[in-house]
Amino acid sequence: MRRVRPGGTTRGALTSVAAGDTYEEPRDLPRLWHVTLSVAGPGVPLTELRRSLEQLAHDHPFLLTSRYAGDHAEIRYWEEARDLHDAAAVALRLWGEHRLSAGLPPWEIVGLEVIDRETYHQRVAEGYGPPPAAPVGVHPF
Template structure:
C-alpha cells in the first residue's frame, strides 16, 4: 500500500496537491536504461544461434536487437530499473537465466554498457552513440 504525503491525495494514476503545495516526483521511480550486452565463446552453428536469440527475444520482450556471428553476439535492449545497479544486475543475469530455456550457447559475458535514456539520446544526437536499433530483431553482423 502506498502512503501519500500529508496534503496530497492520490486517486489512481492522478495526484492532487493541496492548494499552495508543490509536487515533487519521488526519487525511487523506475527509469529506462539502454543496455548493450556482449557475449562470446566457442563457435556454434549460425542457424542454432539465430533460433536461440529469437527465443530470447520472445522471452525478454524489451529486446531491441541482436547481432551475432559464430563466436560472439551483441544484445541491445531497454531495461526499466530504479538505478544503474539494478539494471546492470539484471543484464548480468540475462544470458545465464535464459541459457536453457532459449537454448543459448555456454558463452561468457565479455562486455556490458548501461546508460540512462538521456545519455543514449544525447549520444545519438551528437552522432557518436550506437546507431538506433533499426531494423529491430535478430541479425548477423
C-alpha cells in the same frame, strides 16, 4: 482510510503535506536504460544460435536487436529500472537466466554498457555511440 495529523507525516502510501507545501515526485521512480550486452565463447552453428537469440527475443519483450557471429553476440535493449545498478544487475543475469529456456550457448559476458535514455539520444544526435537499433530483430554481424 487513516487520518493523518497536519505537519507532513507519511504512513504507507499516504502522504499529508501542510497547507502551502508543494508535492515533489519521488526520485526513485523507474527510468529507461539502454543496455548493450556482449557475450562470447566457443563457436556454435549459426542456425542454432539464431534460433536461440530469436527465442530470447520472444522471452524478453524489450529486446531491440541482436547481432551475432559463430563465437560472439551483442544484444541491445531497453530496461526499465530504478537506477543504473538495478539495470546492470538485470542485464548481468539475462544470459544465464535464459540460457536453458532459449537454448543459448554457455558463453560468458565479455562486455556491458548501460546508459540512460538522455545519454543514448545525445550520442545518437551527435553522430557517435550506438546507432538506433534498426532493423529490429536478430541479424548476423
